[in-house]
Amino acid sequence: MNLLAINWNVDPFIFTLGNFGLRYYSVLFLLGFVIGYAIFKWYYKREGLPQNLLDPLLYALLIGTIVGARLGHCLFYEPSIYLANPIRILKVWEGGLASHGGAIGVLVAVWWYVHKYGKKYGFSYLWLIDRLVIAVAFAGCMIRLGNLMNSEIYGNPTNLPWGFIFELRGETVAKHPTQLYEALSYLFLGVGLLLNYKYRLPKLKEGWTFGVFLIVLFGMRFLIEYIKEPQVAFEEGMSLNMGQWLSVPFIIAGIIMLVYSYVRKKPAAIKKQ
DSSP states (O other), X not given: OOTTOEEEOOOSEEEXXXXXXXXXXXXXXXHHXXXXXXXXXXXXXXXTOOGGGHHHHHHHHHHHHHHHHHHHHHHHTOHHHHHHSGGGGGOGGGOOOOHHHHHHHHHHHHHHHXXXXXXXXXXXXXXXXXXXXXXXXXXXXXXXXXXXXXXXXXXXXXXXXXXXXXXXXXXXXXXXXXXHHHXXXXXXXXXXXXXXXXXXXXXXXXXXXHHHHHHHXXXXXXXXXXXXXXXXXXXXXXXXXXXXXXXXXXXXXXXXXXXXXXXXXXXXXXXXX
């Protein structure tokens, strides 16, 4: 037994009123959008875009994230259950959101937003994606902290002094707090990319930030999955689990994006009208 382990038995609910309960996860999930909104206000002010374009972007991203993450979990991890009873897909409160599906949902939401506003205000799909991924890194950090408060998506047994005993899940041995590993990696990535944008924007090329984001975030996700417990039963016999297989295309896309950015050499700063 590891005497230095952390006994983790935090109630995932901040409060309950009858059948309603407010979870830390929900608050942290929304906090991620608040942080992203604040970052985009700074982007738009710095680069001369109207502030009233922020609300439709926020709504599109919120819908895209939730719908994409929910469908990603249902179709990637438990398709037999949800396709047999599709109405269960709508029961988001039962849990089950996949970050890979959320990423796809966000990309679709951005396409709609750029199609509607980009030509008029002089920004492209990649211009927006380069800035969005910085906010996404911070939002991902908040979501993983929410997973920690839910005592879910943790790792294999460990003897390290920062192991967590997730008592609410009936655990009696310390496990890797992979939620914290991912949260910290996303936080450092977000800070690094934000500082790069602040100080090096005139020198940046369009697509570079997006490429770095994909490689680092999904690369870290791929590595951390090695010490993470299977989320669903069918992963137990796989050499690479579903999270790792889903990360590989994003890492490859990041490499392609860096090459594309280098070859194209289009400035990342918005072209003034």
